[in-house]
Amino acid sequence: MISLLQPGYAPFIAAIGIMIMVGALEGLxxxxxxxxxxxxxNLIAHHFEIDSTGTGAExxxxxxxxxxxxxxxxxxxxxxxxxxxxxxxSGLLLQSIMQALFHFMLPPSIAACLALPLSLLFVRKAGKPIGRLVPQEESSALSEIDFIGRAVRVVTGEASQGNPAEARFVDEFGQAHYVRIEPDDAGQIFVRGQTVLIVTRVSGSLYRAIKSPRHEL
Known part of the structure; x- marks a missing residue:
């Protein structure tokens, strides 16, 4: 009986542990x-300006x-x-095959490097069909241009021109969106908890905003 506590299995047992912790964090x-x-x-998609519309934007x-x-x-x-x-x-199978055929395991770092591209390929192949079977995140219902005119609330830090802070708003579908905002007026500062109005997009997830008379989102 093969023990999963052998050092060669360590990265892959850790991956299972991380998956359990992610599930617990998500549930919480x-x-x-x-x-x-x-x-x-959302932060990754906005930061890297990922084209999620399928339009082939550069x-x-x-x-x-x-x-x-x-x-x-x-x-x-x-x-x-x-x-x-x-x-x-992929890592557990690789190490098990190595142990069965050659009676030794690869060093954990080498085994992890070999398993990594296989796992990425698995995400590529399995992600699309599985994604069709579950509800899509409603963030795709809004384009970034639709953020203009939205009232958002600053949730972290202070925002000044050249020093953006993170802000949040909830759309009509109940989906929360997070953007980086800075004042449109160079002399203004937005503080945490303040509600502001997005007026223009600078780039990616960065927008400029003005003070808003609205105090609720």
Whole structure:
């Protein structure tokens, strides 16, 4: 009987542990009406300006790679579970085959490097069909141009021109969006908890805003 506690299995057992912790964190945050993985997926998609519309807009190499993995089109939680599952299964199988055939295991770092591309390929192949079977994140219902005119609330730090802060708003579908905002007026500062109005997009997830008379989102 093969023991999964052998050092060669360590990275892949850790991946299973991480998957369990991610599930627990997601369940905990959902109790408060907030998706940790959904937030992370939105931030990644906005930061790298991933084309999630399928229009073929020009993007950088990083955005193209992340788009190849369906980030921005398939819920991030599903992609993360697929990646960790593919990494754990491919690594455990690889080390088990090595042990059975050659009576030794590869060093954990080498085995992890070999399992990584297999896990990415698994995400690519399995992500799209699985994504069709589950509800899509409603963030795709709004384009970034639709953010203009929205009232958002500053949730972290202070914002000044050249020093943006993170802000949040909830759309009509009940989906939370997170953007980076800075004042349109160079002399203004937005503080945490302040409600402001987006007036223009600078680039990616960065927008400029003005003071808003609205105090609720």
């Amino acid at each position: 945050t959902l109790l408060f009406g907030f998706s940790a993985t959904g937030h992370a997926g 993007t950088g190499l990083a955005a193209q790679f992340l788009g190849w993995l369906h980030i921005g089109r398939v819920p991030f939680l599903i992609l993360l579970v697929l990646f960790l599952t593919g990494f754990a299964v």
